[in-house]
Amino acid sequence: MKRLGLDVGSTTVKGLLEDDSGTVLWQDYQRHDTKQAEKVLEFLQRLEAECGFAPGVDRIFLTGSGAGLIAPLLGAKCAQEVVAVAAAVEKLHPEVNFVSEIGGEDMKTLFFTPSGDGKSKQVFMQSACSGGTGTFIEKTARKLQVAPAELAQMGYTGLDLHKISSKCGIFAETDANTLVKSGVPVPEIIASLFEAVVYQNLATLTKGNIPTPQVLLLGGPNLFFKGLQEAWRYHLAKLWSERHVALPEGSSPESLILVPTEALYYACIGCIEIGRSEPATVGVYSGTERLQWWISEGQHEQKAREGAKGLAASAQELEQFLQSYGQTQRVMPTAEAAAAAGHTQQTVILGCDFGSTTAKAVVLSQSGEVLASQYVPSNGNPIEDAKGLMRAVRQAGFERIGAVGLTGYGKDLLKDIVGSDMAVVETVAHATAALHYIPDADVICDVGGTDVKIMLLRQGTVADFRLNSQCSSGNGAFLQGVAERYRIPLDEYAQNAFEARSIPALAMGCGVFLQSDIVNQQRKGWAREEIMAALASVLPLNVWVYAGQIQNLAAVGRKFVLQGGTHRNLAVVKAQVDFIHSKVPSAEVVVHPYSGEAGAIGAALCALDWFKSGKPTQFRGYDLIEALEYKATTNEDTVCHWCPVNCRRTFIDVQIPGAAGRPWSKVPVEAGWERVISGNTCPKGLLEDVQEMKVVKDQLEEARRAYPNIAELVREGAFKRAKEELVPAGAD
Template sequence: MGAPPLERTRGGSGRLAGEALVVNAAAGTPVIGIDVGSTTVKCTLVDPATLRILWSRYRRHETRQAQALAQMLEEAEAEFPELARDGGQAFITGSGAGPLAEAVGAGFVQEVNAVTLAVEHRHPEVRSVIELGGQDAKIILFQDDPAGGPRRVLTSMNDKCASGTGATIDKCLLKTGLSHAALAELRFDPERLHPVAAKCGVFAETDIVNLVKAGVPPGEVMNSLADAIVMQNLSVLTRGNTLQAQVLLLGGPNAYLPFLQAAWRLRIPQTWAERGYTPPGDGDPEACIRVPEDAQYYAAFGAVVFGVQAAGEPLAYRGAAGVHAFIRDDRRVRLGEAAGPGLLAEDEDLEAFRRRYRVPVFKPPALPAGARVGGYIGLDGGSTSSKAVLIDAQGELLAKAYRLSQGNPIDDTKGLLAELRDQVRARGCDLEVLGFGATGYAADVLDQALQADANIVETVAHMMSAQRYCGDDVDVICDIGGQDIKVLFLQNGVIKSFRLSNQCSAGNGMLLQAMADQFGVALQDFAEVAFQARLAPRFSYGCAVFLDADRVNFQKEGFSREEMFAGLAQVLPKNIWQYVVQIPRLAELGRKFVLQGGTQYNLAAVKAQVDYIRSRVPGAEVRVHPHCGEAGAIGAALEARWQVGQRGESRFIGLEAAIHLEYTARTDATTRCGFCDNHCARTFIDTRTPQGATSRYI
């Protein structure tokens, strides 16, 4: 898309027609515009005479902002050698720009101003701008002066919470199992939407998990999220103002996600109709609400627009070499008191800690060749993963299976059951299922579809499992799952009370996984990376969204990946005990603590928890469940064994029937609830066994 002429009628910039731009760059040398955001770095090279973009790059920095920028500048300098040779000019904007401006030798431009200038220059007809970034959202409104003076510009940004941004989309995408490629091809369907609370990114994640576990197709889940994001921004960020056409959609999410664009084009005209606003022309949403070809680069381009108008002496361009020097030399000097110690003391024996707390590798017991093995299956359909175990009549573990949730609990269950069957067959035996129990988010669906013998509450399942492996004298059980935290307080072998994380998922396993993904590190490598740090930033405990905001600030300050991981591990027990439990004296709870949940495979998380508990409970015994990831499933299997023993028979539909279960999930006009005026969308899951038995879950 070409830029309009430099001379134009008076606009928001206050320039009169015929006024020339002041260009400080050397003749013929492109001016560099940089936008360092919370999740991506954007870089443009712009011809200062015509303000046309000559070169551009857009890249996820995986929290390594300086390194990503250095690589981009090296690429630019290789293609345009005059930048370094003749002394180019650069201007930088974005949430991560502050610490890097001096390193690059770039002038700093506030990002709202940069976007505003870019839009004024390229689109004088535009009256409203919506930009979604990784961590923030902006709405800019241009209002004409009736007297013919400069336009008034109203701006609004989200505060600390990252709801309604690309970060929320990324985190929820992990839970659906959709790939980025599939997401880019998704089409918006307003007839298949479900309620999602987008006011808080964490609440949105909770709703997304519930939809996934209810069997809602991933495409419908992401469409529902997009609709919620759009409605959240239209209701909150507009601050009571009405968007007026033309409307411009900017930022990476708006540029790359057609289903999000379609949601805007549906909801904005609806607000116009509600408020009696008539857009100019025929009101075609495609014409009134536009996404420019390079929507992701407007802040970087706007920084250049600001720079070429600026008077004063230009800064000395240092380029890629300056950023490399910043990475190498300047970081530790600036960290100051924001840094605390790492996870390991100077003289601490890491190997001794690993030997004591590493979860042992499961070695299945030998089975008699050719035998028909009878056992009870327990399945825990969690928020981010599903686990299944097989125990014998004595409660001994025979086999276990694990998989990340694929977006549908029935598919996950069928796969896990087949895996348990195949494990037994591989040992030369046949499997006879004597009973089936379920717990977790998916338990209600499986209870009806598979006729489970036990549908057990998660807290009780975890208590039964902990006592089975760690003794009846356990005082406290701390289970950290993918989406929630459960802390159980026991007395005389029974649950006295408990604490659960409510809607907020601060301090859970999914937070660590999302952070690892943002850093480009496999989750299983998290601990090894964290243990390398000798310093760690001091994260504020509490809301996961605020933790992510801290992460953005700390990466701007120059903390390394290793140090960030150590800091995230250290804040985990604070989120558990100070944010969720809120009991000031841990010693009152007892002295024997059991750590459960898949997060306990992460030894960095375990180290932080052990240190925290022992510093507050003298003589505390802290144990990690030997099957921490499958603890809930083991409890479900134990309960199924007890229920079948009491009843004398199992109601389970059978292993092969469950593996070959057919089902349909339907959300359309016929499934909408008609009991009130809200007419909420509902999903009907209809199942059919090979023998013809049917059931429905709503």
């Protein structure tokens, strides 16, 4: 008789088969891409063919997030995953006192405390938030364009560390974005991620208990990420030293922290171990017939009862939508076409948008015609992004630059370095781009990679705007992250989403809760294309209601412009159009002809105004930008102490001829170098010197006296108690 343990997790299925003697006959793990039942069926068919795993004879035990749904279909016994892991640890490592298991979307810590003849167990688990899990690490690494093989080998020891939130995956992503914008090297950001994961485990999941030797690290992230193991060893050794934990004679802290080669399979091993104590009639494998029925029919019947219709109710509705919106995006002219038309010989205007995930440049003619665009992925360093983008524009043949406008997160940092004529606020750039093509717009909705901007217009000017840049809910990076997790290319997102016949209901709001909701829907058997369609469907709610806080869409206008790279995704456009029409039936919804390049076009149009005024450009030229040398410093000497926040700034020093340098700084820089400061949360953080601060404060006070705050003066006058005149006794 054989015993099979299956761990049906949130991202992978793991299986291990043993015979009666405990010899391992077969083991494997694979990602299931939300198709848990299908992957389990594949495993079982292989086991029957390769190992003779037989219905009615052999036994099967399941654990993991998807076990509760699948186990009854196979005649399997279901075991709680923490109990299973504990059973495996007690069998294989009776000397272990603390276990950390990190999975794709959950974390567990187990304490084994001597008690009488055995050990008592305490279990703490986090499964409602992705912060500190394998998905948390992989998602941030993808954003930094770190390949999985490279991530596995990246280290922790000896690298400078930076603050990354460990309690919330969304806040961690924001912190990582800030570090990228500050020019912090990618290896330091990855090391800081490992630091955050270990901190999350030790600070949150230990609940005040001290992990004592020996320690066992389980799960894929602990097994595969070299830097994570180094972070564990550093922090545990430090903790044991500080708490005076006695170590076994002659042992080093490193030798007391174990990472077994079978770290992925402990839940499977524990399932089998639990099964040994069950009666022979429990967990007898019943074959795959009912599982096959569930996959082909049962789950679709259940989805039809529980879910909503897909993005399009019928093929005819989808066809009508594609006819109206499928060709709204203009094809950007190529550099070859611009050269053939002679545009590369003209003086042109350049607009650049340095976003959190990409850097884009648009070239305009002096009449405002779009001639070409260039697009490079963000390298995680704004100066390198600028070099790469300028290199691409030059290779396209545009040598004569009349003016340069910048927008995006890198605009202020790069303005002097590149020699930009204008640093344009993002909302102004996007509004300018929209009104250039749709001058009668009432509302502009720009959904980018990491933020959502809604601009409300009155008579062609922005009267109000809403900005959400702290939560991933509703932005493009969240959709991209889900698509990458399911291994779907982003340009195939809409194609997959439109295939869904029915979709689950996802909760509007916080990205963390939305992520948790996605995991729950996976457990119920919803496939990846259905979840992707549901995510597109809930995006308008997150954009307009959650992020924009707009309850009455009809009150803001009738003509809506959709732009930003996320609106290249036709599944998102379909959901947006349907949502807007449900609230404003007479609304006209227009997609910007160059939605992904809108910010760069707006910056270029603002630079065109500069050019037309006759002012000479400050552009430093391609050669100087290509030759730029720089160094970034982030340490205790760069911390800002002007207020209690104590921002951990980054000093980026760039070699520029004629720069004065800062020999007086705590981080001195010699003449010929110019300093750019990033990572500050207020203007004070741009200053290092007390004298500079005095000058700025004097300027602020002078401006306050010249332009007083009338509301503040009225408020003070209203609440100021009038002095009563003292009238002498006997006076008339």
